[in-house]
Amino acid sequence: MSETSQMIYCRACGKQLHISATSCPGCGATQVPPSASDKRILPAMLLCFFFGFLGVHRFYVGKIGTGILQLLTFGGLGIWAFIDFIMIVVSAFTDAEGNKITQWT
Secondary structure, X not given: OOOXXXXXXXXXXXXXEEOOOOXXXXXXXXXXOOOEXXXXXHHHHHHHHHHHHHOHHHHHHOOHHHHHHHHHHHHXXXXXXXXXXXXXXXXXXXXXXXXXXXXXX
């Protein structure tokens, strides 16, 4: 891969930076890796903990179809919601596009 193909633009200020940069050297904004979701773990975890039996956390990440299924089955009688909760906490949960939710806040 050439050096120019490994460059991206800062999500906040637009400055060009390397794809592996975790924050922008110009403005300090945290950069999300291309394969990571812009959704956050903390809200998904709280929604799953308090409203997991209603599938609210799945609506939050854009998984509308499975959110409706969890709503109708009360989170798979709690088992499905519990598994989702564990997956969210260990950063293995994905959003609707298949990107992992990796950032806490």
